[in-house]
Amino acid sequence: MFACCASMATNSAAPVVGPIPFLDTEKDAHGHRQVSELPSKLLAGIQQISLRRYQGFWLPESWVPAAVSIQHRFKPRPDDVIISSLPKCGTTWLVALAFATMARHAYPPSAADHPLLCLNPHQCIAFLEGVFLGGPAREERLEALPSPRLVNTHMPHALLPQSLVDCGSRVVYICREPKDMVVSMWHYLRTVHPELSLQDTLDSVCDGASRCGPFWDHALGYWRASTASPDSRVLFLRYEELLRDPASNVKRLAQFVGQPFSPAEEEAGVLADVVRLCSLDNLRSLDVNKTGIVGPLLKTPRKALFRKGVAGDWVNHMTPEMARRMDDVVADKLGHTGLDFQ
Numbered sequence: 001m002f003a004c005c006a007s008m009a010t011n012s013a014a015p016v017v018g019p020i021p022f023l024d025t026e027k028d029a030h031g032h033r034q035v036s037e038l039p040s041k042l043l044a045g046i047q048q049i050s051l052r053r054y055q056g057f058w059l060p061e062s063w064v065p066a067a068v069s070i071q072h073r074f075k076p077r078p079d080d081v082i083i084s085s086l087p088k089c090g091t092t093w094l095v096a097l098a099f100a101t102m103a104r105h106a107y108p109p110s111a112a113d114h115p116l117l118c119l120n121p122h123q124c125i126a127f128l129e130g131v132f133l134g135g136p137a138r139e140e141r142l143e144a145l146p147s148p149r150l151v152n153t154h155m156p157h158a159l160l161p162q163s164l165v166d167c168g169s170r171v172v173y174i175c176r177e178p179k180d181m182v183v184s185m186w187h188y189l190r191t192v193h194p195e196l197s198l199q200d201t202l203d204s205v206c207d208g209a210s211r212c213g214p215f216w217d218h219a220l221g222y223w224r225a226s227t228a229s230p231d232s233r234v235l236f237l238r239y240e241e242l243l244r245d246p247a248s249n250v251k252r253l254a255q256f257v258g259q260p261f262s263p264a265e266e267e268a269g270v271l272a273d274v275v276r277l278c279s280l281d282n283l284r285s286l287d288v289n290k291t292g293i294v295g296p297l298l299k300t301p302r303k304a305l306f307r308k309g310v311a312g313d314w315v316n317h318m319t320p321e322m323a324r325r326m327d328d329v330v331a332d333k334l335g336h337t338g339l340d341f342q
Ligand code: PAP
Pocket: 085, 086, 087, 088, 089, 090, 091, 092, 093, 180, 183, 184, 185, 187, 278, 279, 280, 281, 283, 305, 306, 307, 308, 309, 310, 313
């Protein structure tokens, strides 16, 4: 409407560009609304963490600009491998396994100087949200990484750039039984928010208003992408399956990223070494994982990333009513989809 009025106002060659509605200047260069315009909520039980609803998902407020930048500025490569998850679903373990697997020729997993022995797994991989919040220098470092790159994100599939799907980057997703995810999240957040109750954590997850939630849409987006075709570029893993049989799942992972373990490597114990290097007991015992904080975005202690590492711990914390509430949400939101958490 503005353009039409402008052309009526003058016939001169110079295009008239003003005035425009002042409100429109709140949109960013890509025409998106400003963060301050998006629906907001406080994460239940934690007054300091504010969420914004962006394209159907509740993101931590500070991650929204990162989500926009990832969509517009991340330049995926066909041989990129993207680890994706909701928080507390096995990210750290999968990151360690993927790094150890993909870097095994440069860094044999049995080597005494393996990077995972002196770096936290999250320091071995670029966290996309952190990169795109970190300014041009961090983006340049991401660009400068040699291929194949390994990065991770908590972004929902629907928020990944279309160019990532188009160019064929591989995505490895890990999901976890939601009651265990809730219990893990509660323990983790309590390290910096001791006032947080399990009930509040459960409520936020069941209401869909937790970090990168609704959890059912997050998992479903990746599930559908993984089952869309036999040659899907999305591998869908489950934390519980990794616990049951880590070696088989690491083999699947290696195959998927185009670096299968050869019979000779298996014979030599390389696969077993990867599993051992990334085991909870090993990672937890390392000095680097006993000290320090996870990163500038989340000031939780690193040691909180390595807690119990089992399936079914929810029975030790949830009342039957709490468990029923979550099971009802899962049945309601996912019952008809073929995605389950067995
Ligand atoms: P993040 O998304 O913040 O990185 P994430 O690693 O997904 O967290 O979740 C931590 C959970 O994975 C913890 O579960 P718990 O609270 O139920 O115990 C943690 O113990 C578990 N975990 C971390 N490393 C490993 C590992 N090497 N093997 C098995 N489980 C692990």
